[in-house]
Amino acid sequence: MQDKYDPSTVERLAQEHWERSHAFRAVEDPARPKYYCLSMFPYPSGKLHMGHVRNYTIGDVLTRHHRMRGYNVLQPMGWDAFGLPAENAAMAHGVPPAKWTWDNIAYMKRQLRSLGFAIDWDRELATCAPGYYRWNQWLFLRMLEKGLAYQKTGVVNWDPVDQTVLANEQVIDGRGWRTGAVIEKREIPMYYLAITRYADELLAALDALPGWPERVKTMQANWIGKSFGVRFAFPYELDGRREKLWVFTTRADTILGVTFVAVAAEHPLATRAAKRDARLAAFIDECRRGSVMEADLATMDKKGMPTGIFVDHPLTGEKLEVWVGNYVLMGYGEGAVMAVPAHDERDFHFAKKYGLPIRQVIDVPGERFSLEAWQEWYADKQRGHCIHSGRYDGLAFDAAVEAVAADLEARELGSKRVVWRLRDWGISRQRYWGCPIPLIHCGRCGTVPVPDDRLPVVLPEDCVPDGTGNPLAKRRDFVECACPKCGGAARRETDTMDTFVDSSWYYIRYAAAGNDAAMVDERVGYWLPVDQYIGGIEHAILHLLYSRFWTRVMRDLGLVAFEEPFQRLLTQGMVLNEIFYRKPESGRITYYNPAEVEKRTDDKGMRCAAVLKADGLPVESGGIGTMSKSKNNGVDPQALIERYGADTARFFMMFASPPEQTLEWSDSGVEGSHRFLKRVWAFAGAVREAVASASGVPAELSAPLARVRREVHLNLRQANHDFQKFQFNTVASAAMKMLNALEAAPERGEGRAAVIREGMSILLRLLSPIAPHICHGLWRELGFGDDPLDAPWPQPEEAALACEHIELVLQVNGKTRGVLTLPASAAREHIEHAALASEAAQRHMAGKPARKIVVVPGRLVNVVV
């Protein structure tokens, strides 16, 4: 055994052992309970970042822990390989996205291997491989057959200079990132998946997911957004024709407070009004500029312009003017809204700005009628009752909505409706590096699906996009084809699929790895659903919701027998680091990587300065933020692994904070983790001979040795409890406490050797999911066996935990005044007696009689005077 802990050797030997013995190959075995542990697959961006290391270490800890508990474990890995960054790299470096992607995959796979994850690499997949994405296409065609996939128009960001569609990310302050051109909203035909048909089920089934964090379920429920309301129409006459302007509201109780109606710039009524009003046409044109992002729309200045068109209030007949509002969106609901300035904050500001009437129709008893009062009232809409509303006066929310809906229905102008915030999923992307949509456009036959036996529609891999137009549309060898129906010349669809399609079912494909004949097979029935899914909180809504939808579609096609793909979900927090920068008087801000900065502290350990190592001059601290290129505060996992080894990297990631919280990077924290592993190594070396000669733990131990043993078993019990809670940071500290206790074990001789032998066998097994290489090495050195991975998980022993005396906290009036040491078996009367008799209690009771004594067994006794 080497004296010094040398991670590179230890890790190489362990990894060779796992490789040689195919230790992580998962084989279906109906006789054993299975555990499918899945981490969100990475986008092959170039190299691993700390978020990956954290994600996959969490998954690996769970994988190894469950394996030691006797489960048949599957932990696969793959690549979310289609996407925009590959096209950006192509534009920047002239390299085809395919080559860039495959090179990245090769490099990142080596990095993952060097971290020693217990991954079954035989099941590896990449979504950009035709053998994978052909099943995207196949399932899309099934959805088309069922009417679940359909075509309609959608709004996109259009760069008029490059003649191309831009992603939201590529629009900066309303301009194209490459051209600087003002972006326009443009409506184009797209394909949609009808996720809204599953809205009810997706919402209701959230209750059946006890293994999901509440916050994720809440966010999904809000995203789906079931609401009850009334759809109704404002009748009007225009150009001699009677017509109706439809709107939807969840607040029909305020219908008598409507003072105007607002429509989207793209609304047909706006278009018609613009024909005879040049200023309005210009305003509508202005509304078309800017990004399509919801957050931008919600925070921008609310602007509007009257159309000169008036509609009738459906209940009173009052004339109300129609306005065009830039905050009304054509894609949502009816593209028109009723405006009630008195009871809606946005309408209120709009009305104030343009001098429109404000009419209060709800009274909230006890509230002054200020803007603040409205906001408060709005947050709790069940409060208050109708006023100035004629026959609805005095009605509360529910009754008022019912009455209004009934009256609208009687006039055939509206009815109650259930509406969803959730919208159908637009999957068309006018981009190259994605899965081709398997359709052919024929002049005679229309849009024709590519027959199953001609799948996959293969994406040409030698394209180099240049940022203009649609790259696939320029490829004649791709576009030109024969119509499958009539055989005539036809044009292939050039849109590709949203990459969320690729990631909506990859976890199912791992189980059917290598099957070229079918999307799924019987192995799916064994492994799925996923028992534990681990990934970033940023995916809490879209990816998880799309996966739940896609799985249900597969269920309805008879492909799988389950509907919830992920039984339990762990959403891991982001990895943060300090931000340092300099901002010159004029010119651009420069960010410095924390590794280039020296942090100085005063003699109390308080930060007093930060200077750049290169020039010794101060830099500004920009606080803490997620590791990113733009803030130049990333830490390269590769450098960390090379310097300290994979085990230190893994241990630090687990120790620094609980998985669900953000993790702050700390160089000295890494040092501390490394120090601990070095101590484990050194201690194992020091006790090796004693352990070799030790026998079982004797029934009678000296009191100090019994305390050491108790400490080990107490911490094991704590750690087992923490594993249930996914709280690996305290598992790591339990391992540290065990080592502290074992190092402090007194005496020499047989009893000590036995306690240390048992303690080390527990410690190494407890630590092995987190730092598997060093534990593998020491497990062998100490003669416990081949690998702790194949040893049973340790359990605390009652006999080791038992003790004769307990300590009770003594409080007087709820304030801690001392500690009572009593026999563990002491009865309540005995405890009360001992408390009253204690010197500390006497002193603080100041002669007053005890009014009440609260005894919490095993914890405290509180004397109330």
Next chain:
RNA sequence: GCGAAGGUGGCGGAAUUGGCAGACGCACUGGAUUUAGGUUCCAGCGCCCCACGGCAUGCGGGUUCGAGUCCCGCCCUUCGCACCA
């Protein structure tokens, strides 16, 4: 703007869910070892006070014998918002 989560020493965090606030680690201080730096080991370490003791879990109220934990109201930070993945 809407939705969600989180604020505890100089720092990361702990507190078995209403029961000793600050485990474990980092940083810092003192000491030992070392030619020195580093390493390793020992001790100290929330704030105020000589001490008794008092004050402390973002801020302000409340419930309770007892509140970091529960309730109400503020303030701040982070994440998501449908074409980044």
